[in-house]
Each structure stands twice: as C-alpha cells, then as structure tokens.
Amino acid sequence: MTIAHHPSDELLTSFAAGVLDLGRHVAVATHLTGCPHCRRVVHAMEHVGGLVLSDLPVTPMSPGAFAGVEARLDGLAPGVATGPRNTAAGLGDIPGLPPFVRDYPSTSWKWIAPKVHLRSVRLPEASATRVFLLKSQPGTRMIEHTHSGFEMTCVLSGSFVHAGGHFGPGDFDFGDGSTDHEVMIDSTEACICLVAMQGELKLNGILGRLLQPLIRM
Amino acid sequence: MLNGKPDDATSEAARWAALIAAVAREKDREAFAVLFTHFAPRIKTFMRRSGASEQSADELAQEALLAVWSKANLFDPNSVGASAWIFTIARNLRIDALRREKRARTSGTDDIDLEFQVDDGPTPDAGLAAAQAESRVRNALATLPDDQLRVIELSFFDEKAHAEIAQSLQIPLGTVKSRLRLAMNRLRGLLGDLS
Numbered sequence: 001m002t003i004a005h006h007p008s009d010e011l012l013t014s015f016a017a018g019v020l021d022l023g024r025h026v027a028v029a030t031h032l033t034g035c036p037h038c039r040r041v042v043h044a045m046e047h048v049g050g051l052v053l054s055d056l057p058v059t060p061m062s063p064g065a066f067a068g069v070e071a072r073l074d075g076l077a078p079g080v081a082t083g084p085r086n087t088a089a090g091l092g093d094i095p096g097l098p099p100f101v102r103d104y105p106s107t108s109w110k111w112i113a114p115k116v117h118l119r120s121v122r123l124p125e126a127s128a129t130r131v132f133l134l135k136s137q138p139g140t141r142m143i144e145h146t147h148s149g150f151e152m153t154c155v156l157s158g159s160f161v162h163a164g165g166h167f168g169p170g171d172f173d174f175g176d177g178s179t180d181h182e183v184m185i186d187s188t189e190a191c192i193c194l195v196a197m198q199g200e201l202k203l204n205g206i207l208g209r210l211l212q213p214l215i216r217m
Numbered sequence: 218m219l220n221g222k223p224d225d226a227t228s229e230a231a232r233w234a235a236l237i238a239a240v241a242r243e244k245d246r247e248a249f250a251v252l253f254t255h256f257a258p259r260i261k262t263f264m265r266r267s268g269a270s271e272q273s274a275d276e277l278a279q280e281a282l283l284a285v286w287s288k289a290n291l292f293d294p295n296s297v298g299a300s301a302w303i304f305t306i307a308r309n310l311r312i313d314a315l316r317r318e319k320r321a322r323t324s325g326t327d328d329i330d331l332e333f334q335v336d337d338g339p340t341p342d343a344g345l346a347a348a349q350a351e352s353r354v355r356n357a358l359a360t361l362p363d364d365q366l367r368v369i370e371l372s373f374f375d376e377k378a379h380a381e382i383a384q385s386l387q388i389p390l391g392t393v394k395s396r397l398r399l400a401m402n403r404l405r406g407l408l409g410d411l412s
Contacts (some may be wrong), residue, residue, distance in 0.1 A: 009398075013372045041405070043350075046301045051351070056263055059261040062272075069253065146296045
C-alpha cells in the first residue's frame with residue numbers, strides 16, 4: 001500500500017504536542033496507524049517536545065513540593081502497560097482503525113443519500129469535531145460541496161478521486177472552506193472513510209439544495 | 218538552550234536516561250531528586266503556559282514526577298529519549314487536566330496514553346539508540362534561526378498561546394503560522410533520513 005497524501009507537518013506537530021481536539025486527533029491517529037513515515041515524524045516531534053520542555057524557564061515549585069512527592073513514592077504501584085479493551089460494541093469490524101478507536105461505540109450504518117451510508121462514532125469526550133464513517137458504493141459521484149469549517153478524511157478501504165488527486169487506503173485528505181470538489185468513488189469495492197468534520201457541509205448546485213435537508217451530516 | 222552546543226546533547230540525553238533507569242532498577246531516590254529538580258519546575262512552566270493556575274500547575278508538575286517514578290519500569294531507552302518520554306507524560310497529564318475541567322468524571326491518563334498508541338509495530342527508532350535520535354533532533358534545532366525556534370516552541374501550546382506569543386513578538390498571527398511552516402520545512406529537511 002503506497003500512501004501518497006499525508007497530513008501537513010503542522011498537523012503532525014500539533015498531534016505530537018497534544019493540542020488537537022479528540023475528533024481531529026482520531027483522524028490523524030487513523031492515518032498514523034497505516035503510515036510508518038508519519039509515525040516517525042510524530043516521534044521526532046515528541047523529541048522536539050522533550051527539548052522544548054527541557055529548555056523552558058523554571059517556575060519555582062511550591063515549598064514542600066518535593067517532600068510531599070517523596071512521601072508518596074512508597075505507596076505507588078509500578079506502571080502497567082496499557083492496552084486496548086476490545087469492547088464488543090465497538091468498531092472492530094472496520095479495518096485500519098487505531099486500537100483505541102476500535103473501542104468507541106458507534107451507530108449502525110444509516111442511509112444518507114443514494115449509495116452512501118454513514119455511521120457515527122461516539123467520542124468519549126466532548127469535541128468540536130464530529131467523527132463518522134462514510135461508506136460509498138463504487139461509481140458514486142458525490143455532489144460538489146464546500147465546507148463552512150474543515151474536513152479530514154482518511155481512506156480505510158476502496159478509493160476516490162477528486163481534483164486534488166487519487167486517494168486510496170491510508171491516504172489523508174484535508175479540505176477547508178476553500179475546497180470545492182466533486183468526489184468520485186473509483187474503486188470496484190465500496191469506499192469506507194473515516195471523516196472528522198467541523199462546521200457544516202454545504203452542497204452546491206440545485207440538486208444539492210434539494211438534497212441538503214435530507215442529508216444530516 | 219535549544220541551540221546549545223551539539224556535543225553536550227548526547228551526553229545530557231544519556232544522563233537523564235541513566236537516572237530514569239536507576240529509578241526503575243533500584244528505586245534510587247537520589248536519581249529521582251535530580252530528575253525532580255530539573256523537570257518539575259519546567260513542567261510547571263509548561264502547565265502555566267497552557268493556562269493552568271499557579272496551584273494546579275504545581276500539582277500537575279508533582280503528578281508528572283510521580284508518574285516518572287511509577288512508570289520508570291516502562292521507560293525503554295531504546296525506543297524514546299528521556300526528555301521526550303517525560304514530555305509525553307506531561308502532555309498527557311495536560312490533556313487529562315483540560316478534560317477534567319470540562320466535566321466531573323475523569324477517565325485518567327491511561328485512556329490518553331492509549332490515544333497515542335497508533336500501532337503495535339516496532340518502535341520507530343528501533344536500531345538507533347534513542348539518545349542518539351534525541352541529539353540528532355537537538356543538532357537540527359541548533360541550526361535553526363531564533364525566530365523559527367520560537368514558533369516551533371509555540372506549536373507545543375494551543376492556539377491561544379499562539380495568539381499571545383504573536384502579541385509578545387509583535388507580529389501578526391498569520392506570520393507566526395507562516396514562520397512555523399518555514400521552520401517545519403527546514404527541520405524536516407535536516408531530519409531527512411527519518412523517512
């Protein structure tokens with residue numbers, strides 16, 4: 001699997017810095033699951049974070065802070081490596097998701113437009129960014145649309161093409177308000193994507209205006 | 218300093234790693250005290266800049282060092298540098314603290330640790346000692362001009378901090394963002410053999 005489209009360096013840095021809301025974090029993590037290249041970039045950025053931290057000016061600790069911490073050391077249990085819980089209700093049937101996302105509860109597939117189904121992912125934290133899976137049948141032509149916010153799309157299976165290029169499994173697509181594209185599913189199998197979206201999707205054209213009330217995204 | 222002498226970088230990284238190893242192996246309190254003295258007041262600054270109050274920044278810094286003590290057995294010097302490891306502990310505590318502000322229930326940092334585990338494959342630096350990786354990053358940073366270093370530092374804090382720093386540097390936010398892009402490109406070039 002060759003990945004051609006990656007998140008920007010700034011986005012990978014924000015991921016490593018831990019400043020993304022959970023919805024955006026999930027989208028980047030999904031890309032990272034399939035992309036060793038970007039995992040190395042994130043790892044390097046964590047090293048940058050370590051150096052940034054190490055070089056920050058000091059703020060003196062409160063008096064007695066060390067003594068207080070030292071007094072608590074004996075009572076601490078040694079760390080245990082964490083691992084995913086593999087809950088039955090999760091998204092275990094969807095390939096390509098990071099382990100922690102597989103544990104998130106989700107709705108069942110819901111029809112939202114001809115040949116397009118949507119499955120909402122319930123995040124455990126309030127997040128300004130919504131996350132859902134979108135499954136589109138081969139040959140589906142999505143209506144031209146723009147966003148009032150932004151949209152991050154990770155291809156999990158199948159592929160699509162738009163003016164920005166061809167997107168297959170592992171590819172990451174970032175669209176913001178300036179993106180105005182017609183998407184065409186060009187794989188022979190259904191195309192499943194994880195989408196993180198902020199703002200509302202605006203459909204263009206008369207068909208879009210007719211469909212808009214039907215499509216609850 | 219981020220742009221300090223490169224030769225000191227490896228030895229410093231190796232020194233922190235050795236101290237964490239001593240904590241893991243022998244519950245070495247002297248080693249822990251050295252780690253506390255260096256990192257706790259800096260983690261406190263990190264939390265303050267992230268919007269925590271004086272008191273909660275102090276508590277979070279203490280929590281971070283308690284986690285360094287209890288998780289020292291999980292520290293793998295072959296996969297991650299010592300400062301980077303401590304950074305990830307502080308980062309995850311910061312995320313946890315921000316979430317706790319929003320609601321009463323707390324899931325704890327275990328969930329956040331999981332959110333950064335994106336695959337089960339080999340560690341990215343396998344074969345390359347992490348202290349070396351850390352010093353390579355430090356060497357790369359050392360060649361960046363100061364204004365680019367500042368914006369890289371910025372990206373480890375949220376957007377609010379960006380706006381504040383833009384103000385303190387007296388440059389528009391857009392300039393901060395474009396400088397960041399420039400600095401990232403430069404850094405990526407310098408770290409070229411990562412990919």
